[in-house]
Amino acid sequence: MFFIAAIGVIAGAIGVVTLSNPFYSVLALVGHLLSLAVLFLLLRAEFVAAAQVVVYAGAVMVLYVFVVAYVGGEEQPLDGQLTRRARSRGADGRRPSGALFAGALLVELLIALLGSGLKAVEGGGAPYAPGPSAFGTPAYIGNLLLTRFLLVFEAASLLLLIAAVGGVVLARRRGVEAEL
């Protein structure tokens, strides 16, 4: 089960990066998020998996699809079709250098993650106790959010409010006097 979901996650991620049409990139990201939700379920994070599917793969991706349709996501091939200004700045060499940096980052992260003493602390994990307040259920998460992490919860709500207002201000139709 882990490997099926992992293949879905990696295929979705590669699809996001390599597909030339932004619309198909969004669809690949939806597949990626659904596979990731399966992994979250395997890790006994039921509430986070549900939130991932409903909020992330549902609402946020709908927002993306709207904007792609509005902006009219034109095809942008990965190679070629660079503008002259971009070419004069040497943007041709970006793909190999980008791959080099990403590969170096991957090697470094893998060394840091797998070469450390993580295997020493690897245990059985959370004991599974079925019930309404078991690990990862909505009751458990809600209890933590409203007691121990109340300040974080309120800060997140304030951040969401600010972002919503900022998004409206940024995307509103400018008046004639504000037109520069």
Place this chain on the structure above:
Amino acid sequence: MSIGWYLALSAIVFCIGAYGVMIRRNPLVTLLCLELMLNGANLALIAFSRMWGNGDGQILAIIVMTVAACEVCIGLGMIVAIHRRRLPIDVDELRELQG
């Protein structure tokens, strides 16, 4: 299933996202690749939460999702504003802040 598999998968997803941020020129796809990076971090957080049997990692993952939603809201608002001004949707052409 060992925790190392999950961490390796999260590192792979993070690096694919970083690669996309570096090579793609469409700001929409750049935002999508940022989501990939955040999701890689989320997977690592939830794997650690499972490892310790502690809910803190899951709370942090939910907060990361909230911040990602805010970032999407602001980023898409900026893209719509750019589109309204009839500027090209290309991160190489939008260099005004750079001077």
